[in-house]
Amino acid sequence: MEITSSMNYKSKQDFLDNVHSKFSNEKEFLQAVEEVIGSIWDTVQQSQDYLDGNILDRIITPERVIIFRVPWLDDNGRVHVNLGYRIQFNSAIGPYKGGLRFHPKVNLGVLKFLAFEQIFKNSLTGLNLGGGKGGSDFDPKGKSDNEIMKFCQSFMTELSRHIGHNTDVPAGDIGVGGREIGFMFGQYKRIKNEFTGVLTGKKTDWGGSLIRPEATGYGTVYFVEEMLKTRNESISGKVATISGSGNVAQFACEKLIQLGAKPVTLSDSSGYIYDPEGITSEKLEFVKKLKENSSARISEYAKKYNVDFIEGKTPWEVKCDIALPCATQNELNEDDAKALTENGCFVVAEGANMPSTTEAVEHFIKEKILFGPGKAANAGGVAVSGIEMSQNSTRMHLSSEEVDNLLKGIMTRIHTTCVQYGDKGDFINYVDGANIGGFVRVADSMIDQGIV
Ligand code: NDP
Numbered sequence: 504m505e506i507t508s509s510m511n512y513k514s515k516q517d518f519l520d521n522v523h524s525k526f527s528n529e530k531e532f533l534q535a536v537e538e539v540i541g542s543i544w545d546t547v548q549q550s551q552d553y554l555d556g557n558i559l560d561r562i563i564t565p566e567r568v569i570i571f572r573v574p575w576l577d578d579n580g581r582v583h584v585n586l587g588y589r590i591q592f593n594s595a596i597g598p599y600k601g602g603l604r605f606h607p608k609v610n611l612g613v614l615k616f617l618a619f620e621q622i623f624k625n626s627l628t629g630l631n632l633g634g635g636k637g638g639s640d641f642d643p644k645g646k647s648d649n650e651i652m653k654f655c656q657s658f659m660t661e662l663s664r665h666i667g668h669n670t671d672v673p674a675g676d677i678g679v680g681g682r683e684i685g686f687m688f689g690q691y692k693r694i695k696n697e698f699t700g701v702l703t704g705k706k707t708d709w710g711g712s713l714i715r716p717e718a719t720g721y722g723t724v725y726f727v728e729e730m731l732k733t734r735n736e737s738i739s740g741k742v743a744t745i746s747g748s749g750n751v752a753q754f755a756c757e758k759l760i761q762l763g764a765k766p767v768t769l770s771d772s773s774g775y776i777y778d779p780e781g782i783t784s785e786k787l788e789f790v791k792k793l794k795e796n797s798s799a800r801i802s803e804y805a806k807k808y809n810v811d812f813i814e815g816k817t818p819w820e821v822k823c824d825i826a827l828p829c830a831t832q833n834e835l836n837e838d839d840a841k842a843l844t845e846n847g848c849f850v851v852a853e854g855a856n857m858p859s860t861t862e863a864v865e866h867f868i869k870e871k872i873l874f875g876p877g878k879a880a881n882a883g884g885v886a887v888s889g890i891e892m893s894q895n896s897t898r899m900h901l902s903s904e905e906v907d908n909l910l911k912g913i914m915t916r917i918h919t920t921c922v923q924y925g926d927k928g929d930f931i932n933y934v935d936g937a938n939i940g941g942f943v944r945v946a947d948s949m950i951d952q953g954i955v
């Protein structure tokens with residue numbers, strides 16, 4: 504039923520039409536907004552404060568968007584220029600927080616979707632973290648360490664004016680790991696002459712948290728455990744497909760192995776490997792070493808272990824109980840979703856951000872499978888980033904066990920929040936649960952703080 508708003512819009516469609524006409528070039532951002540609005544619309548209509556405060560227009564508008572030139576010299580002395588971005592989307596519940604992505608397909612629409620999702624994800628963690636995201640259309644593949652360093656230094660030279668440990672705290676994402684965080688941290692420290700927790704995902708010797716590299720993948724699997732408990736099931740013995748072979752995919756795979764599941768696929772943008780015997784700890788160590796070089800291809804696994812490499816395809820055609828998309832946005836479409844459920848898959852948890860298309864999500868919900876959307880399932884990464892910030896502020900270090908226990912507790916609480924807001928009686932709609940649960944805290948904080 505369409506409830507009519509007493510504010511600026513006649514209906515949900517009227518609001519969405521306006522968003523579409525304003526941001527017609529930002530298709531991923533529109534996709535993310537449409538999904539969130541679909542969940543929160545009724546909640547907004549039922550609150551006079553939200554209506555009077557025009558919370559909808561305010562929450563879809565970034566507080567600040569910074570776009571800048573990043574010039575750098577390659578090893579042959581040639582000058583290159585990339586675009587740098589930081590979207591400071593919402594600071595109602597804490598300093599802007601979110602990763603940096605270096606990938607040739609980065610553009611404003613992609614980063615705005617990521618920053619928008621981050622607002623609700625960060626709220627779900629229960630920590631004081633606002634929403635932000637940034638990055639560049641720089642392609643790290645095929646670059647030397649020296650070129651990566653020069654790019655990172657140039658990128659940080661401008662970014663350093665806009666961030667700070669109490670203002671905006673970036674971290675890694677696709678194409679940005681410990682090495683890039685190191686180069687950017689070094690440059691920030693040099694420019695500002697201060698050693699602060701301005702970035703997370705640092706190496707432990709210089710202020711990083713134990714378990715941060717593992718946190719997104721581990722957290723996704725902890726979220727799967729919680730979802731399975733609602734059906735009196737557990738991870739042990741389940742067959743799992745995973746896409747991606749980077750940070751999130753590797754540590755999701757590791758935790759599945761530890762908990763007795765059998766992961767059978769990994770992928771990259773060239774295709775996927777299918778190992779019907781299961782990816783073991785030893786084989787995973789090979790992948791971790793291989794992927795230290797960002798240009799390396801997962802097809803090397805197939806050669807080494809004599810298994811199939813399926814070129815140009817995604818792993819969703821493989822029979823499994825659990826599917827973990829851990830690569831990138833819109834990597835799992837409606838046909839993939841149908842193939843998964845027809846093959847008996849009943850758990851999908853998004854390690855990546857928005858990996859399932861709108862139609863794929865609708866299919867999972869129609870089939871009433873356990874579907875954990877990214878903003879809930881992959882929140883473990885940013886949660887441990889928050890824990891890294893706390894450690895930096897107190898100049899104390901927690902043990903691996905302490906951080907892992909905090910991570911488990913946060914993932915369990917996020918699951919509880921999803922159930923609280925998404926329980927439909929015969930099934931839990933985790934999409935509604937995560938969107939509404941994440942939204943309410945941010946919206947209430949915005950109302951408390953006035954029209955800013
Ligand atoms: P990495 O750079 O470590 O790995 C990315 C992986 O995804 C690689 O295997 C890469 O393959 C693959 N990939 C990237 N782009 C594409 C594409 N267009 N098509 C197919 N495959 C692609 O990144 P992360 O593991 O850190 O990030 C993966 C996902 O998880 C992203 O959606 C990110 O936003 C999300 N995420 C990350 C968090 C973190 O803490 N790192 C936290 C929460 C979410 P190739 O080498 O061929 O490009």
Ligand code: 2IT
Nearest residue numbers: 601602674676884885888
């Ligand atoms: O998408 C994400 O949550 C991240 N890339 C991690 C963000 C962070 O600040 O740790």
